[in-house]
Structures are given as C-alpha cells and as structure tokens.
Amino acid sequence: MNKIIFLDVDGTIVDYENHIPDSARQAIRKARENGHLVYVCTGRSKAEMPDEIWNIGFDGMIGGNGSYVEHKDQVLKHQVIPYETAKRAVDWLESRGLEYYLESNNGLFASRNFLEVARPTLRTYALGKGASEDQVLHMEVEDAFPGLIHGGNLYRDDLNKISFILHSYQNHLDSKEAFPELKAGTWGGRGEEALFGDLGVKDINKGHAVDVILHHLHADRANTIAVGDAKVDIPMLQSCQIGVAMGNGGPEILAVADLITDDVGQDGLYKAFEKLNLL
Numbered sequence: 001m002n003k004i005i006f007l008d009v010d011g012t013i014v015d016y017e018n019h020i021p022d023s024a025r026q027a028i029r030k031a032r033e034n035g036h037l038v039y040v041c042t043g044r045s046k047a048e049m050p051d052e053i054w055n056i057g058f059d060g061m062i063g064g065n066g067s068y069v070e071h072k073d074q075v076l077k078h079q080v081i082p083y084e085t086a087k088r089a090v091d092w093l094e095s096r097g098l099e100y101y102l103e104s105n106n107g108l109f110a111s112r113n114f115l116e117v118a119r120p121t122l123r124t125y126a127l128g129k130g131a132s133e134d135q136v137l138h139m140e141v142e143d144a145f146p147g148l149i150h151g152g153n154l155y156r157d158d159l160n161k162i163s164f165i166l167h168s169y170q171n172h173l174d175s176k177e178a179f180p181e182l183k184a185g186t187w188g189g190r191g192e193e194a195l196f197g198d199l200g201v202k203d204i205n206k207g208h209a210v211d212v213i214l215h216h217l218h219a220d221r222a223n224t225i226a227v228g229d230a231k232v233d234i235p236m237l238q239s240c241q242i243g244v245a246m247g248n249g250g251p252e253i254l255a256v257a258d259l260i261t262d263d264v265g266q267d268g269l270y271k272a273f274e275k276l277n278l279l
Contacts, residue, residue: 001223002223003223003276003278004036004037004214004217004223005036005227006039006206006210006224006236007028007041007227007269008230009040009043009053010042011230011246011248012227012228012229012246013028013040013056015131015264016126016264017126017135017136018143018146021267024056025056027270027279028056028058028269029056029057030279034279037060038057039060039213040053040063041209041226041228041236042061042063042065043065043161044064045063045103045161046061046070046105047103047105047107047108048103048108048145048146048147049061050146050147059071062210062213063105064103064160064200064201065161065200066201067080067161076212077209077212079204080158080159081161081162081199082157086102086155086157087155089162089199090154090155093164094111098165098166098171099111099112099117099118099164100164101145101148101164102159103159103162103163104159105158106158107147107152109154109156110150110152114141115148115150118165119139121165121195122139122141123139125188125195126139128188130248130263130265161198161200162198162199163196163198165195166195169192169194171197172194172197175197179199182199182200182202183201183202184198185197185198186198190250205235206228206233206235207235208239210240221239221240222241224239224240224242225243225244225278227246227261227272228243228245228253229245229246229264230249230250231252231253237258242259243257243258243259244257244258244259244260244261244276245257245259245260246260246268246269247260247261247262247263247264247266247268248268259272
C-alpha cells in the first residue's frame with residue numbers, strides 16, 4: 001500500500017548548517033519512485049525553500065507551520081497575518097529594539113540590524129543542536145536564511161509568520177499579551193532558554209494542514225507517516241498513523257514518537273525509510 005509521508009525540513013531533511021545528506025535525497029527520491037507521496041511540512045515559507053531542497057522532488061508543501069498548503073502546485077490553503085496586524089507587530093518590535101525577519105512566500109525580509117545581531121544567536125542555536133565549534137566558527141546568517149532581503153518593504157500583507165530575536169523570555173510573554181489575535185511561540189531552545197520568538201496565524205498547526213491534504217486526496221489516515229525533530233512537529237506526528245522522531249529531536253517529540261531513528265547527520269531519514277519499507 002502506497003504511503004503519504006510528511007517531512008519536517010530543518011533537523012530532518014537538512015542539518016543545522018543547512019546541508020542535505022546525500023542519503024536523505026536518495027531516500028526521498030526512491031520512496032517517490034516506489035509510488036509514495038512525499039510532502040515537506042515545515043515552519044519555512046516557500047521563499048525559504050531553495051532549489052537545492054525543492055529539486056529533490058516533492059508532491060507538495062505545508063509551510064509556515066500550517067498556514068500554507070500546496071499539492072502539486074495547487075494551493076489548497078493560505079492564511080496570512082492581516083496587514084494592519086502585521087504593521088502593528090513591526091511597529092511593536094521596532095519600538096522595543098527587537099531585530100526580526102518577516103516570512104512570506106515572496107521572500108524573507110530582515111529588519112535593519114538583523115544580520116549583525118542574528119549571527120551569534122544562530123551560532124548558539126547550531127551549537128545547541130549538536131554542531132561543533134569548528135562547524136559554526138564561520139557560520140553566517142545567510143547560511144541559515146539564503147536569499148534574506150535587506151531594505152525591503154516591512155509593512156506587508158503576505159506574511160505567514162514573524163520571527164524575532166529575544167533579548168529575554170519576557171519579550172515572548174509581552175508579545176503574547178500584545179497580540180492575542182496571533183499565535184505566539186518560541187524556538188531555538190526550551191522554555192526560557194529560547195533564542196527566538198515568533199508570531200503567526202492563530203489556531204493552525206502542522207497537524208491541521210495534514211488534514212487539509214488528506215481531505216483533498218480523499219486519503220486514509222492509516223497510510224500516513226510523519227517525520228520530525230521538534231516540539232512544533234508533534235501535532236504532525238499525532239495526525240499520522242506512524243510518527244517518527246529524528247535522533248537529534250528534543251525530549252518532547254522523542255516521548256510521543258512511534259519510532260526513533262538516528263540523527264539527521266547520521267543518515268537518520270534514510271534509515272527510517274528503510275525500516276518502514278519505503279525504499
């Protein structure tokens with residue numbers, strides 16, 4: 001029976017330096033050759049999907065942690081942050097001196113000083129995910145965010161999500177209070193150790209987006225598999241028949257997974273596909 005497979009990107013298909021293991025490419029391509037459908041299911045917006053990833057070959061995309069759903073170039077769903085709310089969020093971040101980037105399918109738009117401020121933050125993030133000191137020594141922001149746009153229009157009506165560098169965990173708590181109409185979250189660390197805050201469309205997650213694709217395909221949930229590494233991936237795993245956690249995953253997702261594979265850099269995706277008889 002052919003399967004429908006949903007894959008997180010960062011920490012699942014690519015490592016935390018944005019490199020794709022050859023084994024991951026092979027696994028995805030072979031699974032599709034065998035008739036399985038494979039979708040990326042990511043917090044990234046479409047503009048954050050460089051050709052190096054997209055050209056592996058996929059049947060569609062869930063982006064913005066569920067705000068965007070695409071099947072074979074057909075947009076099934078796209079919810080964005082309303083313009084007035086997005087404008088108010090930008091003004092709020094600017095007034096507090098918080099550097100940020102705006103995530104849309106049309107590009108990633110950085111605040112004035114994001115490049116400089118984000119460099120040490122992203123290196124800390126990579127170290128926390130298992131990268132070595134040598135690996136992050138020359139890591140630049142563009143390595144994590146290829147195509148980042150500087151000097152672009154920051155008042156936008158096409159935003160899936162807004163991410164910002166936390167000065168402290170209180171910034172996240174304040175954003176949650178300031179924007180109750182949005183979903184406020186954090187990433188890059190557990191709880192008060194988080195490095196980033198984010199604001200996105202409320203009442204969506206990766207699991208809801210999986211349901212959109214299954215409804216469109218008239219497909220049976222019994223044939224679904226999800227693979228991820230982070231807390232934000234848990235709804236995706238819980239929406240699928242089989243949930244796989246990468247070995248580099250956090251404790252929350254490891255606790256709910258049906259199967260735990262190896263780290264992303266140790267052919268974890270390929271080994272999971274092999275064990276599940278997808279190859």
